[in-house]
Amino acid sequence: MSDLQRAFAKAKLSSYPATMPPTIPPFIEADEEEEETGHFDIESAELPHDDDSSSASSASSASSTGTIIPSQNQKLFARPQGSPNKRTMDQIPWTTYFERELFLPSPSADTTITHHVYLTSPIGPSAPLFITHHGAGSSGLSFAALTSELRKRLPNAGILSLDARGHGSTTISPSQETEILDLSLETLSSDLLTVIERTKLQMGWETMPPLILIGHSLGGAVVTDVAKSGKLGNSLLGYAVLDVVEGSAIDALQSMQTYLSTRPAGFPSLESGIEWHIRSRTIRNSMSARTSVPALLKHDSEIRSSRSWTWRTDLAATQPFWEGWFIGLSKKFLEARGGKLLLLAGTDRLDKELTIGQMQGKYALQVFPEAGHFIHEDLPEKTAVVIVDFYKRNDRSALVLPPKVSDMLRAGKKV
Incomplete structure (x- = not known):
């Protein structure tokens, strides 16, 4: 003073x-x-201890006021309690993305396989139906996030996403636990065709809608094999293969057992399984992981350890079929009828045959270097944009054919 x-x-x-x-x-x-x-x-002044930049900014601002002295009990700079931005690992139900689920029994001489599929029906006779097939160890919910993005851009489109045998909720009775499950390419291709036909019958569709097949990894080999067979006829507009080519796939098989040995044998809870997929960057999109991962795990009440949530599919047991999935894939991909789309996470995955085919313009290629192996889960929006554009380029309903010569002559027009 x-x-x-x-x-x-x-x-x-x-x-x-x-x-x-x-x-x-x-x-x-x-x-x-x-x-x-x-x-x-x-x-x-009494300040909460915090090291982040926002706290430093608050302190700097307070020191310049000069005329306000906070009392000890006011805590003017204290942050709100709780952590509203904490990432949740809660499961997202399949009903968020699909209209219904179907159980399609297919009896044979010795067993009955009940195929489980997720379905959103196409609206209108010319609306397309996207049919998806997941990779080994995954499930039909792998495509849930992509489904949402496709429907945003094509509201009338339908999506049919199946669980392959030995995956998801598809079951075989009587159980074949003591036998090696048949996951050969021929069997999986036959299953896909069966699912398509039985879905048509159960839904009462008079004709098959225009089809676009989408397959990831192993699923890419399956949809390519089905396209090459020609059994879908003129209904098939084209097919898209996600992050798998013959050369790199076969090379990767050499390290597959090493990868499986380093993967956790189980998890203490469903949430911890989801968290592992995100933390390990196996799936880089938390929303997709919260939807797809629960279908990969099952709870075994007989396991008394802290890892009672185990893998639904034993990938190591599928080893006898690994090479058969991918041998000849590039040749079939280039020769099958219909539009062709290849989505990769890196150009290094292209083998010689596909590189030559791409230079000759035999198929469309899109690379997402920022994505991991699960392109459709990591980047569902970008993947949907590419697939919708691919469909529109192959959509025959938009074609306007010129009039026939005979019709023009009957109408008295010069030809």
Whole structure:
């Protein structure tokens, strides 16, 4: 406090009667330094301990106010309690993405396989039906996030996503646990054709809608084999293969057992299984992981350890079929009828045959270097944009054919 201010205060106090107590509180000497310096010591204020940049920014702003001294109990700089931005690992149900699920029994001489599929029906006779086939160890829900993005751009389109045998909710009775499950390419291709035909019958479709086949990894080999067979006839507009080519796939098989040995044998909870897929960057999209991962795991109540959630599909047991899935894939991909689309996570995956075919313009190629192996889960929006554009380029319903010569002559027009 300056001498002039102190003299003014004493003169003011002396004017009050001696019997009247002063109503102006006494000045605190500590205020003298604060008024002279124009700021207060921020270190004396009670601040929560935090190392992030937002806390540093708050402290810097507070130190420049100069005229406000926070009391010890106000905690003006304390952050709200709780962690609203914490990532949740809760499961997202399949009903978020699909209209219904179907169970399609297919009896044979010794067993009955009940194919499980997720379906959203096409609306209108010319609306396309996208049929998806997942990779080894995955399930039909692998395409759930992509389904949502496709429907945003093509609201009338339908999506049929199946669980292959030994995967998801597809079952075989009587159980074949003691035998090696037949997952040969021939069997899986036959299953896909059966699912398509039985879905048509169960839904009462008079004709097959225009079809686009989409397959990821092993599923890419299956849809290519089905396209090459020609058994879908003119209904098939084209097929898309996601992140698999013959050369790199066969090379990768050499390290497959090593990968499986490093993968956790189980998880203590469903949420921890989802978290592992995200943390390991196996799936880089948390929304997709929360939808697809639950179908990959099953709870075994007989396991007394802390890892009672185990893998639904024993990938190591499928080893006898690995090479058969991919041998000859590139040749079939280039020779099958219909539009062709290849989506990769890196150009290094192209083998010689596909490189030559791409230079000759035999198929469309799109590369997403920022994605992992599960392109459709990591980048569902970008994948949908490419697939919708691919469909539109191959859509025959938009074609306007020229009139026949005979019709023009009958109408008296010159040809």
